[in-house]
Amino acid sequence: MVGIGVIGYGYWGPNLVRNFAQVAGARVTAVCDQRAERRALVEQVYPSIQTYADVADLLRNPAVDAVAIATPVSSHFELALMALQAGKHVLVEKPFTATVIQAERLVEEAERRGLTLMVDHTFIFTSAVRKIKELIDNGTLGTLYYYDSVRVNLGLFQNDVNVLWDLAVHDLSIMDYLVGAMPTMVAATGMAHVPGKPENMAYLTCYFAHNLIAHFHVNWMAPVKIRQTLIGGSEKMIVYDDIEMSEKVKVYDKGIIVSESEDAVYQRHVGYRTGDMWAPRLDNIEALRIEAEHFVECVTTGRRPLSDGHAGLRVVRILEAASQSMAQRGQPIALS
Amino acid sequence: MVGIGVIGYGYWGPNLVRNFAQVAGARVTAVCDQRAERRALVEQVYPSIQTYADVADLLRNPAVDAVAIATPVSSHFELALMALQAGKHVLVEKPFTATVIQAERLVEEAERRGLTLMVDHTFIFTSAVRKIKELIDNGTLGTLYYYDSVRVNLGLFQNDVNVLWDLAVHDLSIMDYLVGAMPTMVAATGMAHVPGKPENMAYLTCYFAHNLIAHFHVNWMAPVKIRQTLIGGSEKMIVYDDIEMSEKVKVYDKGIIVSESEDAVYQRHVGYRTGDMWAPRLDNIEALRIEAEHFVECVTTGRRPLSDGHAGLRVVRILEAASQSMAQRGQPIALS
Amino acid sequence: MVGIGVIGYGYWGPNLVRNFAQVAGARVTAVCDQRAERRALVEQVYPSIQTYADVADLLRNPAVDAVAIATPVSSHFELALMALQAGKHVLVEKPFTATVIQAERLVEEAERRGLTLMVDHTFIFTSAVRKIKELIDNGTLGTLYYYDSVRVNLGLFQNDVNVLWDLAVHDLSIMDYLVGAMPTMVAATGMAHVPGKPENMAYLTCYFAHNLIAHFHVNWMAPVKIRQTLIGGSEKMIVYDDIEMSEKVKVYDKGIIVSESEDAVYQRHVGYRTGDMWAPRLDNIEALRIEAEHFVECVTTGRRPLSDGHAGLRVVRILEAASQSMAQRGQPIALS
Amino acid sequence: MVGIGVIGYGYWGPNLVRNFAQVAGARVTAVCDQRAERRALVEQVYPSIQTYADVADLLRNPAVDAVAIATPVSSHFELALMALQAGKHVLVEKPFTATVIQAERLVEEAERRGLTLMVDHTFIFTSAVRKIKELIDNGTLGTLYYYDSVRVNLGLFQNDVNVLWDLAVHDLSIMDYLVGAMPTMVAATGMAHVPGKPENMAYLTCYFAHNLIAHFHVNWMAPVKIRQTLIGGSEKMIVYDDIEMSEKVKVYDKGIIVSESEDAVYQRHVGYRTGDMWAPRLDNIEALRIEAEHFVECVTTGRRPLSDGHAGLRVVRILEAASQSMAQRGQPIALS
Incomplete structure (x- = not known):
């Protein structure tokens, strides 16, 4: 069972939670958002999910095996790097990063640690x-x-x-x-x-x-x-x-x-x-549902995602x- | 009454003849095409129109006050220049000419002689x-x-x-x-x-x-x-x-x-x-009909055409x- | 504050609950559905709403001033009549009833009791x-x-x-x-x-x-x-x-x-x-939202709904x- | 060579002439129209076609083997009957006739005389x-x-x-x-x-x-x-x-x-x-061209047309x- 933590509960985060909640072999264990009212929304609809105001706290939760990052692009690099360094598999919203150098750094970090790094290229x-x-x-x-x-x-x-x-x-x-x-x-x-x-x-x-x-x-x-x-x-x-x-x-x-x-x-x-x-x-079938299943499968089996860090890097x-x-x-x- | 000579009776030439034939103040007096079968077509449908195989002959016809040139672009410059030098007003199919230098030369020739030079920018x-x-x-x-x-x-x-x-x-x-x-x-x-x-x-x-x-x-x-x-x-x-x-x-x-x-x-x-x-x-109303009337009016009054040689030159x-x-x-x- | 009870939580019921929940001057106090799994869904998403398996129980709840009936058409007459006889204002899904006689009976019952009777003609x-x-x-x-x-x-x-x-x-x-x-x-x-x-x-x-x-x-x-x-x-x-x-x-x-x-x-x-x-x-603006506000206003002020029982009767x-x-x-x- | 006479040179007649003129095995020999200006149009475009003001005269022309009738529906019956009685094959514009009785009479006349009777159901x-x-x-x-x-x-x-x-x-x-x-x-x-x-x-x-x-x-x-x-x-x-x-x-x-x-x-x-x-x-391919070829083939071979008199009768x-x-x-x- 892969525990999923979702970082950012704005426009796209709720879609991630809803879809990962339906994937066999995964469950959403944690959500992080700085805004109290967004956390309250999570707690009301999904009482079993742990909420956090601080990403560092979420990353310390051992029930989080992988994170999905749905924040503005300017924060992607820092958050993804923190997550990888905490040993978490990572799914990042598109665009992957704000610069090529950031994308290269994340790809390298994930490969060195043997972690799954995937970019949310939903349309594919x-x-x-x-x-x-x-x-x-x-x-x-x-x-x-x-x-x-x-x-x-x-x-x-x-x-x-x-x-x-x-x-x-x-x-x-x-x-x-x-x-x-x-x-x-x-x-x-x-x-x-x-x-x-x-x-x-x-x-x-x-x-x-x-x-x-x-x-x-x-x-x-x-x-x-x-x-x-x-x-x-x-x-x-x-x-x-x-x-x-x-x-x-x-x-x-x-x-x-x-x-x-x-x-x-x-x-x-x-x-x-x-x-x-x-x-x-x-x-x-909703594309995000298929993508969530693909991510969980890659995390579980070590298979390379269709939209891996290299794909994200190429687009950036x-x-x-x-x-x-x-x-x-x-x-x-x-x-x- | 403006006498119109049409040079080239391929795809577009028949449309020119048909429309000029309906313009008050104009009549189509001559058509030139190298191909005998195209000339035969003109003679059958419009017995009153004089046909020519050679442009030089058409240009010598005093019943031709203005010519409409509907030939491939590579011949526009030579034919338009001949017509202007013969003192005829000219309407040229688009693109006006194959080069900027050709277009500039025609504009200059028309202005020096005080002749109407118009490009067939039908869409306008x-x-x-x-x-x-x-x-x-x-x-x-x-x-x-x-x-x-x-x-x-x-x-x-x-x-x-x-x-x-x-x-x-x-x-x-x-x-x-x-x-x-x-x-x-x-x-x-x-x-x-x-x-x-x-x-x-x-x-x-x-x-x-x-x-x-x-x-x-x-x-x-x-x-x-x-x-x-x-x-x-x-x-x-x-x-x-x-x-x-x-x-x-x-x-x-x-x-x-x-x-x-x-x-x-x-x-x-x-x-x-x-x-x-x-x-x-x-x-x-068919655009070419309005355009034909506009050309005849410009020839008659000396008014500058909407799509004059300068417009053709700009596009080229x-x-x-x-x-x-x-x-x-x-x-x-x-x-x- | 008008307390709304929703009868039937299948396809349309959740839309009714969601929209009435946003109407100023109203709150959804009760939902009735025979199926335990549909009631569980309500309880999870809206912990404050009281759920019922039996309509009679819902109608006895004094926090229910009006009911919205979203069940198959064959049950509309019986449920609406029960609700009116319990003194509740009624909004019924379309088609209003299965027969003209049923529709006439409901119109008469509502008018005699001075209750609001409205049919959910959403498109208007x-x-x-x-x-x-x-x-x-x-x-x-x-x-x-x-x-x-x-x-x-x-x-x-x-x-x-x-x-x-x-x-x-x-x-x-x-x-x-x-x-x-x-x-x-x-x-x-x-x-x-x-x-x-x-x-x-x-x-x-x-x-x-x-x-x-x-x-x-x-x-x-x-x-x-x-x-x-x-x-x-x-x-x-x-x-x-x-x-x-x-x-x-x-x-x-x-x-x-x-x-x-x-x-x-x-x-x-x-x-x-x-x-x-x-x-x-x-x-x-979502039509159902406007309709829910209109129903609450009619209940509150006694105004006749645009799609009242007579409109429902005419359609039937x-x-x-x-x-x-x-x-x-x-x-x-x-x-x- | 099937000689075609066209009766009526209004909206549809010119299309019939143009298409029959291109059918191998047929030629348009005669056109009838009461209006002098319509006949003049025929004479100008098709000098070889004989024109008539009176249908009876056209029907007496031995170069007419078959007629195409393109007049208002009210005249179809009379004209088609005259043509059949003169021994001509007949193509009639749609609707075939103004009444069932007229259609039955024409079908009977054509069958008794062994003549081709076709209705111009162009769309098929x-x-x-x-x-x-x-x-x-x-x-x-x-x-x-x-x-x-x-x-x-x-x-x-x-x-x-x-x-x-x-x-x-x-x-x-x-x-x-x-x-x-x-x-x-x-x-x-x-x-x-x-x-x-x-x-x-x-x-x-x-x-x-x-x-x-x-x-x-x-x-x-x-x-x-x-x-x-x-x-x-x-x-x-x-x-x-x-x-x-x-x-x-x-x-x-x-x-x-x-x-x-x-x-x-x-x-x-x-x-x-x-x-x-x-x-x-x-x-x-233009439908009327295919239809004209079909009519000529039926006249030549005695084959029954796809849109024969019975089809016209059924529609009427x-x-x-x-x-x-x-x-x-x-x-x-x-x-x-």
Whole structure:
């Protein structure tokens, strides 16, 4: 039985508690939040959970084997490091950390101690993204050509992080999982329309080896909510629309046919191929439930999580380079 | 009565003939096409129109006061220059020319001779774009924040021009008309997925003075057809969806409210404002008909066309810089 | 302070408890459910609420001033009558009762005792329906011509009631509120595709005085979910789509223009009028919250509820006549 | 070579001429229209076609083997009868005739003379409807449960026929083709909102043997254009949306599972089945072109047309009964 301690009981913490409470082989033993009224809420709904105002106290509780950290990103590094040093397995909210150096340090600490370190890239546990992963891995899409994502709406302005760290982090974690490769270069541009606030809209491009390109539009100041990703492959193309109720993933048997012309060596004819569209059935299981089970399984068996510290580090590496590029008006930044 | 000669009777030429034929004060007197079967088609449907295989012959016809050029872009410069030198007013298909130097030369020639030179930026004559122009000009949108356009579908690969010159030219001509200012810098990235062919997808960013940013996604290899533009302003925002049948332009009374906080000088609170949505009625007049009337009026009165040679030049300037940036993987290019 | 007792803690009961718990001037004092595990759930989440297995015991609790009944429709009459006879105000889930006679009896009992009797027609408290009511009442729509509703999806088959009592009850309660008049005649047809089960799809027509017609399509066996109502008026028309996230109510300035022709007395020319579309902003307050406040206010002040027993009776009267018509393959039934 | 004469050159006639002109094995030899300006139009575009003001003259032309009648419905009977009696094969615009008796008379005349008689049920030649027919005939849908169609928009009011004859005729011809059976009973209700005009909205129900039901909503006074048909089968369900550009036909692997319960003989449990959705690729060939080829083939080979006089008669029979039912406020009418 894995004892789970949840650090931070704001917006996301209650979801973590609710889902871990339903995982066989785990139980939520402790919750920490500095705010007394949030602790009172825990005590009322879950009388059996021990509450703490101070993280150090929670970490001293031997009934806590692993912690889930759901606090603002600025505190992730310190809290995760404390937890690892206390011998606890760690699940951290996304973005993993505020800097690459912090992420590297946590990965190293966890590996040295043989502890599970996982980042809460929730979207990769949704049925939609798992289905797309399956279609990419089994070759249905063919060679990947592009990944194009739009995530915009009238959103909450943040004081401390720009829109890339708030919104693009979702898409980068999905792309990292689906593509399974690291970009070689990134470039980003954006704009801050409120003086004194970070960029509220941004465009990010990731270049990969072999002609794959990824692009992201994120925006806190759009009139409509759009959550649409186009994935182009040599054999099939996908439209993934997270707002659609019933058909989030549509697979198009469309593409191009390239034929060498006889009359000239360098002349190529490009024709179209249009075929059926197919929307696979997706199950309705809550992604966070699947993720909680995965974390508990990794803690129990030592298996490496799908979204381990390295995945979190890769996403932070892109975000850090993108912010750097954005500060230089789109100057491309190579990733080592 | 303005006599119109149409040069090129391929895809677009018949539309020009049909529309000019209905304009009061004009009549189509001549059509030129090298292909005999295209000329035969003209003769069958319009027995009164004189046909030519050679442009020089058409230009010698005194019943031709003005020409409309609907040939591939590579021939625009030569044909337009011939026509101007023959004293004819000129309407050129978009893109205006293949290079900035060509465009500048044509503008100069037309001005020196006092001839009307217009570029066929058809979209700016649609009821949707004219309505948006009205809403920007009368202050309804407030300060412009961004212009974001997506124009993608499974499209015809071209041999000679990349996707920017084929698709983004539409959006740049619309943006040029709506924004009424020239970008100070552009950056573009793209990818060619068929060896030996030009880029089939591209992302273009235009930077303006005063925090306005414009961005364009164009793609010949998308599974679905999207024609969507978001225009963000300080007071209102617009979604312009050219695929929508009945409500192409939607005006959202949405935005943000920035209030200075008392406790700290630099602290700003950003809240939301959400209100009604409004889709103005648009008339159904064919854009090309309005444009043809406008050209004839400009020829007759000497008035400067909305999409004159300077507008065409501005769009070509952006396309040329964008192609240059794309060749350098997104390196930003300043526009003088 | 109005003490609320909730009878039935299945699907809807928890929503009632949660919403009444937030109403100023009320508190939930008791919950009754025959199932021990449902009572245990209440006790865990709301330790201060008294639970009962037997309704008679709950009704004897003096801290219960009013009850909300959220049990299957077959038990509504008996439970509501018991509650009224115990001097409690009553809110009953929809459909109000299983028969007209039962509904009449409850209305009479409540009026004789001076108790508040309200039916949980939740939809009339949504911001969408309240906005439409406002547009009808202030004359924006003009004379009502028709009300056309489609409510279909792959739904739960029920054993005891046909699809009209399950789905059309929603639309009839909305129509009753919006139109403010009783149909003079109804006709319904339907089909049962599973032997031994009630009709799983049905079409219902309601005739009113003055050329107003209403029509309802309800279906448990549709491939897609549709929740769309068209309301035609002489001045404006409305599309109310409850699945739309942000623009549930669209008001179209469309209609017809009838002009008497000069050449013949009886000859009328009908032309079109097409204008803007407008989607009013709707607030996000939960309908059940507003309804709970309304019930408490009515109990406290003696005001007549918007969806009082008479409204519930009118809806049951239509449902009963419709079922009768359906059994006779669409034979129209006059309503006295 | 089949010589085609087209009678009536208004809205639809030019489409008939254009399509028959492209059919191998046929040529358009004659066009008749009473209006001189319509004949002039023919002469200008098609100098080789002989024009007539009088049908009798056209029918005397030996170069006319078959006629296509595209005049108002009130004249169909007389013109078709004249043509058959002159020994011409006949294609008649829909609705076939104004009454059942007229339709029967034409069918009889054509059969006695061994001439081809076809009704222009254009929709059954679209790629969408042909694909649905294939899916029904090969058993993909299983047993048909229902056919539900909505065809509404702000449409042209007609003086002589009600909305059923104008709009439902399309859906009835599609249903007749797809279902391949005649309803046993029909019922219709409708409303005329303009005094002196026929019904501008109507609901029509068709009952078949074996629990199949069909329903049609047609409306000239709707704020939006809807062209949606739901077809429910025991194995699969279809949504056919004629407004959709690229995916007009969607096949849902959804339905119900009925299992006999062990504990009671008459108790049945109904569960859901939800699976993939699939939108088959549809070709882009113009339906009227396919139909013209079919007519010419039938004339040449003596093959019976898909939409022969009997199909036209069946549709008129339903329309006549429906109008009768509508006049009696929905009284069901049995079809012999």
